[in-house]
Amino acid sequence: MxxxxxxxxxxxxxxxxxxxxxxxxxxxxxxxxxxxxxxxxxxxxxxxxxxxxxxxxxxxRRCFVTGRPRANYRYFGLSRHILREMVQTCLLPGATGSSW
Incomplete structure (x- = not known):
């Protein structure tokens, strides 16, 4: 944070x-x-x-949750860390996570 x-x-x-x-x-x-x-x-x-x-x-532009200034997605207003966590816990409808 x-x-x-x-x-x-x-x-x-x-x-x-x-x-x-x-x-x-x-x-x-x-x-x-x-x-x-x-x-x-x-x-x-x-x-x-x-x-x-x-x-x-x-x-x-900062993350809405953590205030992180880098790696933000404009569409969601979240940083990549929080976005990934929310997708994995199914909190963002329509977003799918990938793993390889």
Whole structure:
């Protein structure tokens, strides 16, 4: 299981991203509409003003159960370890496990 502090840090990033989402989208639309270089530079400066952790690229997909940051399946929202356990105990309908 992931450390609690890392999970909390990720939740904080998600909240910041939600808060500044509209500002980022509107600024990016303005950049595509403006043709002068000086106006674009001004908008880019405005894009740099929100906190860095509010950028969507800073977000990391984590396992819903354990908080593991790697080997996650988007469809289930689980890491490979938990997914395998749940398939073996028949907790995920429609998923079949394989063994060889």
């Amino acid at each position: 992931a450390r609690k502090s890392l999970i909390q840090r990720e939740k904080k990033r998600q909240k910041l991203e939600q808060k500044y989402r509209l500002i980022r989208r509107s600024s990016k639309k303005e950049i595509s509409q403006v043709s002068s270089l000086s106006a674009k530079q001004e908008i880019y400066r405005k894009l740099q003003s929100p906190p860095r952790n509010s950028a969507p690229t800073r977000l990391r």
